[in-house]
Amino acid sequence: MSTAAVPSFDPCDPVAVAQALIRCPSVTPEDGGALGVLEAALAPLGFVCHRLRFEEEGTAPVDNLYARLGTEGPNFCFAGHTDVVPPGELKGWSIDPFAAEIHNGRLYGRGAVDMKGAIAAFVAAAARHVKAGGAPKGSISLLITGDEEGVAINGTRKVLDWLQAKGETLDACVVGEPTNPKALGDMIKIGRRGSMTAFLTVHGAQGHVAYPHLADNPLPRLARMLAAITAEPLDAGTPHFQPSNLELTTIDVGNPAHNVIPAQGKATLNIRFNDLHTADTLLAWLRERLDGVGGSYDLDHFVSGDSFLTPPGPLTGLVADAAERVTGRRPEYSTTGGTSDARFIKNFCPVVEFGLVGQTMHKVDEHTALDDLTRLTDIYGEVLRNVFDRIG
Numbered sequence: 001m002s003t004a005a006v007p008s009f010d011p012c013d014p015v016a017v018a019q020a021l022i023r024c025p026s027v028t029p030e031d032g033g034a035l036g037v038l039e040a041a042l043a044p045l046g047f048v049c050h051r052l053r054f055e056e057e058g059t060a061p062v063d064n065l066y067a068r069l070g071t072e073g074p075n076f077c078f079a080g081h082t083d084v085v086p087p088g089e090l091k092g093w094s095i096d097p098f099a100a101e102i103h104n105g106r107l108y109g110r111g112a113v114d115m116k117g118a119i120a121a122f123v124a125a126a127a128r129h130v131k132a133g134g135a136p137k138g139s140i141s142l143l144i145t146g147d148e149e150g151v152a153i154n155g156t157r158k159v160l161d162w163l164q165a166k167g168e169t170l171d172a173c174v175v176g177e178p179t180n181p182k183a184l185g186d187m188i189k190i191g192r193r194g195s196m197t198a199f200l201t202v203h204g205a206q207g208h209v210a211y212p213h214l215a216d217n218p219l220p221r222l223a224r225m226l227a228a229i230t231a232e233p234l235d236a237g238t239p240h241f242q243p244s245n246l247e248l249t250t251i252d253v254g255n256p257a258h259n260v261i262p263a264q265g266k267a268t269l270n271i272r273f274n275d276l277h278t279a280d281t282l283l284a285w286l287r288e289r290l291d292g293v294g295g296s297y298d299l300d301h302f303v304s305g306d307s308f309l310t311p312p313g314p315l316t317g318l319v320a321d322a323a324e325r326v327t328g329r330r331p332e333y334s335t336t337g338g339t340s341d342a343r344f345i346k347n348f349c350p351v352v353e354f355g356l357v358g359q360t361m362h363k364v365d366e367h368t369a370l371d372d373l374t375r376l377t378d379i380y381g382e383v384l385r386n387v388f389d390r391i392g
C-alpha cells in the first residue's frame with residue numbers, strides 16, 4: 001500500500017500523529033496517505049490491520065482501515081474518518097491547510113478538529129496503554145473510513161458489513177467527532193436526530209393566463225400544501241431530543257413568462273426528526289396533509305439516517321467519568337447537531353461520540369489547542385483503562 005513515504009513519529013505523541021495525518025491531503029475521497037500513517041503507528045503495537053477498499057458503480061473508490069489489537073472480547077472500538085472537507089478559498093487561510101504548523105499553542109490545519117486530532121489522540125492513548133500494560137484484557141480496535149464527509153457509501157457502512165460477514169463483533173464504540181461546543185468536557189453525543197429530504201412536485205396543466213378555464217394552475221395547491229405541512233410543529237421534543245423540525249429549502253417553478261400558467265411547481269424540504277418518528281411515519285404524515293389539499297402530486301425522498309439514542313448507561317457513564325476526571329467538567333448528554341457515522345454503528349453496538357472542540361470545524365484556519373489534544377489523549381486513555389471492567 002502507500003506506506004513507503006510515511007515519516008517516522010512517536011505514536012505516543014498525539015501532536016506528532018496529528019501533524020503526520022494533517023500533512024496527508026485526504027480530501028474526500030482521496031486517502032492522501034493518511035491510512036498509511038495509521039498503519040505505521042498501529043502495526044508495531046500489535047494491531048492487525050486490514051485495508052478495505054470499496055467501490056460501487058457511479059461512486060469513487062474509497063480506502064478504509066480496520067485495525068484490531070487482541071482476539072478476546074469485549075471488543076472496544078474507536079471509530080472515525082481521515083477524510084476532510086476541502087480547504088475552500090486558500091486565500092482565506094492564514095496558514096497552509098496541510099502544513100500542520102503550530103502557533104501560539106495551537107495546531108492548525110484542515111482536519112485538526114474534524115477529526116484527525118481525535119484519531120491521533122486515540123492512537124496515542126492506545127500506544128501508551130500498550131506500552132504501560134501490555135495487551136488489553138479484551139480487544140481494542142479502530143474503524144477508520146475515508147468517506148464520512150462525502151456520500152458515505154463506500155465507508156463505515158461497508159466496513160460494518162465486512163465485519164459482520166467475518167463474524168467480527170463490536171461491543172462498544174466511541175466516535176471521535178468534535179462534540180464539544182466551547183470547551184473540552186462540554187458535551188457527549190448520545191444519539192442523533194434523523195434526517196430526511198423530500199421532493200414535492202405538484203402537477204397541473206399549462207395554459208394562457210387569460211384563459212384559466214383551459215388550464216389548471218398547480219401553484220395555489222403547492223402554496224396550500226406548503227402551508228399545511230408548516231402549520232404546526234411535528235412534536236414538542238422528547239426527554240433526550242429537541243423538537244423535530246421541518247424546513248422548506250427551496251420552492252421552484254422556473255417560469256420565465258408572465259402570461260403562462262405553469263404545468264408544475266416544486267418544493268424541497270428537509271426534516272430533522274427525533275425518536276418519535278421514522279422516515280415511514282413522516283412520509284405518512286406528509287401525505288395525509290398533501291392529500292388534504294388534493295390534486296396530482298409526486299413525493300420523492302431520501303433518508304440520510306434514522307434517529308437513534310444510546311440511553312444513559314455503562315458506555316455513556318464510562319466516557320463522562322473519564323472526561324470529568326481529566327477536565328473537571330461533567331459533560332452534558334446531547335442529541336443535537338448533524339448526522340455522523342454513528343448512525344450506521346448504532347445497529348451493531350452501543351455508540352457515543354466524544355472528541356475535540358468543534359468551533360473551527362469546516363472553517364478556514366481550522367485548529368485545535370495542543371492542550372486539548374493532550375487532555376483528549378488522557379480521556380481516551382482513561383476510557384481504555386476502565387472499559388473492560390465496565391463494558392462486558
Ligand SMILES: [Zn+2]
Binds near residue numbers: 081114115148177178
Ligand atoms: Zn467529522
